[in-house]
Amino acid sequence: MARILVIGGAHVDRTGRLEAPHRPGASNPGRWEIGVGGGAFNAARNLARLGHHVTLVAPRGGDAAAAMVERAAEDAGIEDCPITFLDRATPSYSAILEPDGNLVTALADMALYEMVPARRLLTARLRRRLEAAELLLADANLPESALSALADQAAMRGLPLAAIAVSPAKVVRWKPSLAKLACLAMNAAEATTISGVPAATPADWPAILGRAGLAGGLVSAGGGPVAGFAGGTAAVLVPPPLERIADVTGAGDALVSGYLDGWLGGGELAANLTRGIALARLTAEVDGPVRSDLSPDLLASALAAMPKPAPIANSEPRRPA
Missing domain, CATH: 3.40.1190.20 (Ribokinase)
Structure with missing residues (x-):
């Protein structure tokens, strides 16, 4: 099986499911479900469970949510190598859903991802992991400059780079690097x-x-x-x-x-x-x-x-x- 380096989003997902149709300005009965998600992290867990050796590099804070991500990575058999900001909150996505599953509103607290400069992805430790990898997989949660630096490093090594778009707003971050991608999902x-x-x-x-x-x-x-x-x-x-x-x-x-x-x-x-x-x-x-x-x-x-x-x-x- 292959050695895969995965870089990108790994955060907490909170889903509020209403018991009855949403009433604006009122208290709505329902329940919260809390899990871990992120495009890169979801793919990393799938690939690890399919037998590949997966290393995850994902930004996170120094809070309880970071510990949830760590446990989920361990449960999936992933080698976890976080970029930790001890004084920051781990990114999260909170959504409120109608009983039929339609979205009422959502709040994406992803500010930490924007704080990752390209130099944090070019450390000696990460360069060693790039050298050992057979595939690099990244999502568009990180800033464009960081993604461009990753694409340059992959191209220089002849390392295939697969990418996840994440959203229409974020996929444009891959635009300067399109010619260096083996696959964009x-x-x-x-x-x-x-x-x-x-x-x-x-x-x-x-x-x-x-x-x-x-x-x-x-x-x-x-x-x-x-x-x-x-x-x-x-x-x-x-x-x-x-x-x-x-x-x-x-x-x-x-x-x-x-x-x-x-x-x-x-x-x-x-x-x-x-x-x-x-x-x-x-x-x-x-x-x-x-x-x-x-x-x-x-x-x-x-x-x-x-x-x-x-x-x-x-x-x-x-x-x-």
């Missing part, structure tokens, strides 16, 4: 933001993003078609319907985790996409952003039992104009 809104052009069909994404300078990527659309391209090949697969959905949180991170697991094993593009779709489906079947029972055997069983995703006929590779 995003949804359709994030793909439109990074390219400046919407796609008429999912099969158009490889050409559109190729013109933007990206050599490889994944574009998802909820439960809709998933487009992938790499090495001059492209594919668009339609996931089979899922009978039961408990929580879609983390499904996108699971998609890229499964895809990278297949890619590291030398799989072909369509097979890697199918692997990512299977892991996303497994994740959506449970509450929370990851499955604590994930294993190579569970993923293999899900792949064997899953109806084969349907290819879209016009998804042949297209050379960027």
